[in-house]
Amino acid sequence: MDFTFITPDTEKELKAQLSDRGSFLMAGGTDLLVKVRIGKIKPRKVISTLKVSTLHFLEDKTDELVIGATITHSELMKFKPLTRDFPILHDAIFTIGSAQIRNRGTLVGNIVNASPAGDGLLALYLLNAKVEFSDGSIIPIEEFVIGPGQTTLPAGEYVRAIHIPKDKWDIHYFEKVGQRNSMTISVASVGWLIKCKNGVMFSSERGGRTIEEFRIAYGSVAPTVLRLRDVEEFAKGKHIDEEFVHSISEMVKKDVHPIDDVRGSAEYRKTLCANLVYRMIEEEVKC
Amino acid sequence: MKVEFKVNDRKHSIEIKPGELLVETLRRLGYKSVKHACDTASCGACSVQLDGNPVLSCRTFTAAVDGHDVKTVEGFSKEGELSAVQKALVDEGAVQCGFCIPGLVVTAEALLKENLNPNEEEIKTYLNGNLCRCTGYVSQTHAIMKAAEIRRSSTSVPVEKRGESS
Numbered sequence: 001m002d003f004t005f006i007t008p009d010t011e012k013e014l015k016a017q018l019s020d021r022g023s024f025l026m027a028g029g030t031d032l033l034v035k036v037r038i039g040k041i042k043p044r045k046v047i048s049t050l051k052v053s054t055l056h057f058l059e060d061k062t063d064e065l066v067i068g069a070t071i072t073h074s075e076l077m078k079f080k081p082l083t084r085d086f087p088i089l090h091d092a093i094f095t096i097g098s099a100q101i102r103n104r105g106t107l108v109g110n111i112v113n114a115s116p117a118g119d120g121l122l123a124l125y126l127l128n129a130k131v132e133f134s135d136g137s138i139i140p141i142e143e144f145v146i147g148p149g150q151t152t153l154p155a156g157e158y159v160r161a162i163h164i165p166k167d168k169w170d171i172h173y174f175e176k177v178g179q180r181n182s183m184t185i186s187v188a189s190v191g192w193l194i195k196c197k198n199g200v201m202f203s204s205e206r207g208g209r210t211i212e213e214f215r216i217a218y219g220s221v222a223p224t225v226l227r228l229r230d231v232e233e234f235a236k237g238k239h240i241d242e243e244f245v246h247s248i249s250e251m252v253k254k255d256v257h258p259i260d261d262v263r264g265s266a267e268y269r270k271t272l273c274a275n276l277v278y279r280m281i282e283e284e285v286k287c
Numbered sequence: 288m289k290v291e292f293k294v295n296d297r298k299h300s301i302e303i304k305p306g307e308l309l310v311e312t313l314r315r316l317g318y319k320s321v322k323h324a325c326d327t328a329s330c331g332a333c334s335v336q337l338d339g340n341p342v343l344s345c346r347t348f349t350a351a352v353d354g355h356d357v358k359t360v361e362g363f364s365k366e367g368e369l370s371a372v373q374k375a376l377v378d379e380g381a382v383q384c385g386f387c388i389p390g391l392v393v394t395a396e397a398l399l400k401e402n403l404n405p406n407e408e409e410i411k412t413y414l415n416g417n418l419c420r421c422t423g424y425v426s427q428t429h430a431i432m433k434a435a436e437i438r439r440s441s442t443s444v445p446v447e448k449r450g451e452s453s
């Protein structure tokens with residue numbers, strides 16, 4: 001392991017350092033360090049972003065939340081506007097590893113890692129988040145991730161921040177199914193956001209309320225996190241009832257393409273994904 | 288490369304390899320409470336506090352802690368006297384082989400700093416990265432609740448009074 005470790009203070013310096021071949025960026029290092037230790041990547045230079053003060057910020061604007069590149073999961077979870085405006089992101093990152101991992105790991109590290117099991121990534125897919133590069137361009141998260149560990153980040157650039165547009169959702173749900181409760185990569189994960197026409201109702205009530213907008217995404221069941229657009233389209237104008245959930249469950253089964261691996265067979269994961277939508281019936285709030 | 292950082296308030300200025308892990312450096316410096324156990328970020332035995340927050344020293348490059356404050360379990364017992372958390376762990380029979388305990392103590396101390404009245408669920412959630420292969424966690428959870436109680440009663444003394452007595 002013969003590399004140099006650099007800690008630039010400014011973005012200008014960071015950019016200059018990045019131009020060398022064999023340079024790797026590191027934030028919390030919870031992903032990168034493993035790859036270096038097992039020899040999967042052989043860096044000539046590791047550049048820590050943690051001392052670049054202009055990357056350490058959280059900006060709560062009227063129409064969006066902007067999260068700087070070195071903000072850790074723990075810092076984000078303690079930020080009040082997150083729980084208020086983006087509870088789905090809070091719930092998702094709360095399941096990442098352990099307190100120790102969340103104290104080091106960053107949201108930007110989570111997206112650049114581009115794992116199909118990335119929990120932060122799944123919430124960001126649902127929220128139509130955008131990624132800001134150091135060259136100033138901003139692209140949708142779904143165009144940023146193209147495969148396991150693969151992104152469209154141009155060589156010599158870095159991710160500056162993540163932008164999440166503000167929007168009001170009546171129902172949010174996140175669940176990760178793993179072999180153990182903590183520390184494991186999920187067998188499958190799911191999240192949904194629902195906007196109801198004329199507000200929500202509780203299980204005991206009957207009413208004419210319907211789904212106005214619906215977003216659903218799965219993790220660990222395809223090369224990237226997957227948004228199920230056909231289900232989202234189908235859901236518009238429907239009620240959350242047995243019939244509806246049964247129909248989308250069938251659609252989910254066709255949409256997801258999990259693989260067989262040590263964590264579960266493809267068949268099991270397909271069934272699991274299809275069954276997870278029945279949580280909509282169990283939840284008290286509906287439309 | 289050279290780095291400078293504090294461990295339990297003591298300054299260290301040392302030569303390290305860029306790929307050196309914090310757990311390796313700490314043990315080299317004599318802080319043997321920090322265990323290099325699973326080396327896969329799964330067990331929590333290597334937990335230390337970095338600027339007050341628990342992190343895994345087997346997943347932290349020493350190079351990245353340059354200029355920062357590290358705290359190991361040695362930093363919690365004053366002059367050989369056990370801290371409230373340590374005492375409670377002993378009293379509740381929550382220590383068997385003891386391998387997990389240093390990491391558990393530094394993590395529990397961080398929890399109590401954030402929340403001095405944690406319930407069982409909150410303790411389990413916060414400590415889900417600290418595995419123990421001996422005790423089954425019940426006694427450890429109770430010990431942390433007990434330590435919290437002791438600390439609550441000692442901090443509930445009105446501020447003026449504390450000022451007077453010191």
Ligand SMILES: Cc1cc2nc3c(=O)[nH]c(=O)nc-3n(C[C@H](O)[C@H](O)[C@H](O)COP(=O)(O)OP(=O)(O)OC[C@H]3O[C@@H](n4cnc5c(N)ncnc54)[C@H](O)[C@@H]3O)c2cc1C
Pocket residue numbers: 024025026027028029030031032033049069095096097098101104105106107108109110111112113117118119120153157158159160183184185327328329346
């Ligand atoms: C025990 C354990 C449990 C875990 N559990 C989970 C889990 O439950 N769910 C989950 O989603 N993840 C999990 N992870 C993975 C990991 O912790 C997260 O993905 C974390 O968010 C990564 O952040 P980091 O800052 O540590 O990334 P780093 O390791 O620092 O970086 C990750 C990647 O991003 C690149 N990078 C970093 N910053 C930038 C930047 N500004 N611009 C461009 N590229 C950059 C790095 O070069 C690297 O390729 C776990 C990891 C461990 C070790």
Ligand code: FES
Pocket residue numbers: 322323324325326327328329330331332333334343344345346
């Ligand atoms: S040795 Fe670090 S988590 Fe096990």
Ligand code: FES
Pocket residue numbers: 381382383384385386387388418419420421422
């Ligand atoms: S006491 Fe033996 S591992 Fe916890």
